[in-house]
Amino acid sequence: MKKKYLLKKNFLEIFSKNLEKDCIFNQHEVLKYKKLLSYIYQINYFLKKNKLENQTVITQFENRSHTLIFYLASIFSKTTICPLDPKLPTSRVEKIKKITNSKKIIKKIKLSDIIFYDPSYFNFKNHNFLITFSSGTSGNPKGIVHSSNNILGASKSYSKLAKYNKKTRIIHCLPEYYMAGIVNTFLAGIFGLSKIFITDNFSKKSIFTIWLDIKNYKINLVYLVPSIFSMLTNFSPLSAKNLIKKNKIKFLSTSNNLYPNIRKTFFRKFKVKIKSCYGITEMGGPLTNESIGNLSRDSAGKIISGCSCKIKKINNLNFLYFKSEFKCKYLIIDGKKKKISLDNQGYFNSQDTGYIEKNNIYLTGREKDILKKGGELILLKDIENNFLSCSFVEEVAAVGMGDDLSDEKLNLYIVINKKILIQNIIKILLKIVEKKLYKTEKPDKIIFIKKMPKTISGKIIKRQLISINAKNKIREVIL
Secondary structure (H helix, E strand, O other): OOHHHHHHHHHHHHHHOOOOOEEEEOOOOEEEHHHHHHHHHHHHHHHHHOOOOOOEEEEOOOOHHHHHHHHHHHHOOOOEEEEOOOOOOHHHHHHHHHHHOOOEEEOOOOOOOOOOOOHHHOOOOOOEEEEEEOOOOOOOOOEEEEEHHHHHHHHHHHHHHOOOOOOOEEEEOOOOOOHHHHHHHHHHHHHOOOEEEEOOOOOHHHOOHHHHHHHHHOOOEEEEOHHHHHHHHHHOOOOHHHHHHHHOOEEEEOOOOOOHHHHHHHHHHHOOOEEEOOEEHHHOEEOEEOOOOOOOOOEEEEEOOOEEEEEEEEOOEEEEEEEEOOOOOEEEEOOEEEOOOOOOOOOEEEEEEEEEEOOEEEEEEEHHHEEEEOOEEEEHHHHHHHHOOOOOEEEEEEEEEOOOHHHOEEEEEEEEOOOOOHHHHHHHHHHHHHHHOOHHHOOOEEEEEOOOOEOOOOOEOHHHHOOOOHHHEEEEEEO
């Protein structure tokens, strides 16, 4: 059998060989594999009937389960799906519709409980399956086009590296329209025959309800972003520690750099190490997974099968370059198709700096988070890490100001999470500046704000901090 057909055939066999087994759990129902097969058939019949095959459609489902089920159907169709946040402004949706040449925006889908499916409606050829749009931490959003085989291949490879199995119980609380919510916590789980529990997307409001979900569903694998781990450390109930021990819960961090101080404070409170995974959307999603957990360095773990990494020195900095079997087909920028930029060996510049040690990848920073001040290169990540040791600091962002790299200013933006006198907080922070930072690392300003501007995946949008709204600003201290 040709390789281009094999991945989808193997994926379908997971469903057909486990018809009576439970797969997806949500607030309303438990979905067995046989019901999922029926739903796949119903959606593909709908796509064919409405002449949406070989077309691109935008989906904006309020029901998170329907988005995930639509992914499964789209894998076995000839349709390309572009999932968007249902809360996205209409003007933005219409813009994306135009540049992707999408034929229809689907916000609801009616699914019958009748168990029936017809494999003749299933497409087993590789096709353009998915378009994800980055919110962008800088510049304009870009569309990234993935084939069905690439996403399935990445999911299968990651599932194996992360050791998903029948006993794995995953809580799905990350946005279902970005890569960790598609690959890491969904498709990879299906490849491992794991159980997937769909809850509300995680936010500040769900700090306490997540522990109820973990308890009720007996969850043993939790994916979150670093800022949420920081909040859990400060606001979780006392019972959480015993629950973690009882369920033998594994915690994985995705989407952003996991600072050593976040690792340390979480470990001190719960006696369990956060592990990290690292990914690049253009390369098919997850690229690495950490198996042990490192308290002193930002380890990304070992790389998945089908990918490789090399170090390339540019301007005395060691950049991580990745090569992947699962790289995207092409990009959509300003409405035009563009090839992904690779070097002459087929490697992609991640724009992250780091190193490789004993087959493990370690991160040291990002190109845009490296500042030249006083003739020295400064890693903004190292500066931020020093302030995260304070229990009252919820989030911190160091931002270079100005265009002249020979004399760039440095601002420190901080969100605090406790009602402590601001004067006392300033005194503590100034001691850190004095004792832990080098002369060139010291910020020119410390600016206290109410909240950080972020992408849907939880990354801080530093460019927006430069022109922060006055209503979001609490206090400014000039050093």
